[in-house]
Amino acid sequence: MILHAEHGSNASSFTARVVTGTEANLHAAITAAVAALSGPAHGGAAENVMKMALEVGDPARAADYVKQKRQNREPVMGFGHRVYRAEDPRARHMRDGVQRLSAEMGQPQWYEILQALVDAMRPYARHGVNVNVDFYAGVVYYLHGIPEDLFVPIFAVGRVPGWTVQVMEQLENNILIRPLTLYTGPEPRDYVPLEERD
Numbered sequence: 001m002i003l004h005a006e007h008g009s010n011a012s013s014f015t016a017r018v019v020t021g022t023e024a025n026l027h028a029a030i031t032a033a034v035a036a037l038s039g040p041a042h043g044g045a046a047e048n049v050m051k052m053a054l055e056v057g058d059p060a061r062a063a064d065y066v067k068q069k070r071q072n073r074e075p076v077m078g079f080g081h082r083v084y085r086a087e088d089p090r091a092r093h094m095r096d097g098v099q100r101l102s103a104e105m106g107q108p109q110w111y112e113i114l115q116a117l118v119d120a121m122r123p124y125a126r127h128g129v130n131v132n133v134d135f136y137a138g139v140v141y142y143l144h145g146i147p148e149d150l151f152v153p154i155f156a157v158g159r160v161p162g163w164t165v166q167v168m169e170q171l172e173n174n175i176l177i178r179p180l181t182l183y184t185g186p187e188p189r190d191y192v193p194l195e196e197r198d
């Protein structure tokens with residue numbers, strides 16, 4: 001929960017600020033933040049990591065799993081980050097937790113499967129694709145007996161303090177957040193009346 005509490009201008013915290021910028025209330029901002037968090041590229045990743053660990057099932061199968069994903073040009077869940085090019089600093093603490101928990105609960109295979117995936121992904125680490133916090137979080141939740149569909153809600157409970165302080169900070173000097181976008185579509189064309197269209 002402490003590791004998940006706050007993490008700068010991530011997608012869900014930014015969402016909370018955008019909603020606050022419209023002068024919607026705190027509840028609206030947090031609701032929107034939860035929605036952003038649920039995406040598999042954000043907090044939803046932990047759920048997919050656990051699905052991956054269950055699918056791999058054996059450390060010896062990790063290398064083939066990664067090879068297959070890379071061949072299909074699909075991301076391996078729990079790796080990569082928009083900001084970090086080295087390992088997510090939170091991952092170290094989660095990794096220690098997974099190692100301890102899986103040993104204590106007599107299920108060391110989960111730690112071994114994750115570490116085999118890390119080994120298989122090592123060639124990509126030099127391109128900046130490293131483990132993120134969600135890689136280990138999924139197994140921590142699983143070992144605590146939390147069902148997969150509650151992973152995002154549990155993460156959200158941990159992140160509420162971070163969203164709330166960012167909303168409070170936003171309110172100190174609130175503005176409507178309205179980025180300009182660059183249009184890259186077709187050039188203007190003549191209007192063709194409906195009956196003259198092919």
Ligand SMILES: CC(C)(COP(=O)(O)OP(=O)(O)OC[C@H]1O[C@@H](n2cnc3c(N)ncnc32)[C@H](O)[C@@H]1OP(=O)(O)O)[C@@H](O)C(=O)NCCC(=O)NCCS
Pocket residue numbers: 040041042043045074075076077078079080081082124127128129132133134
């Ligand atoms: C988080 C994420 C969306 C960031 O994506 P991004 O900012 O586009 O990543 P980058 O621009 O740094 O990607 C650089 C390269 O690494 C690859 N890469 C990034 N994440 C990867 C992953 N998880 N598995 C395999 N390759 C990955 C990209 O495909 C890209 O390769 P390319 O240059 O050949 O196209 C992406 O890493 C991802 O989908 N990760 C899996 C989901 C996840 O764990 N999310 C939780 C984040 S805390």
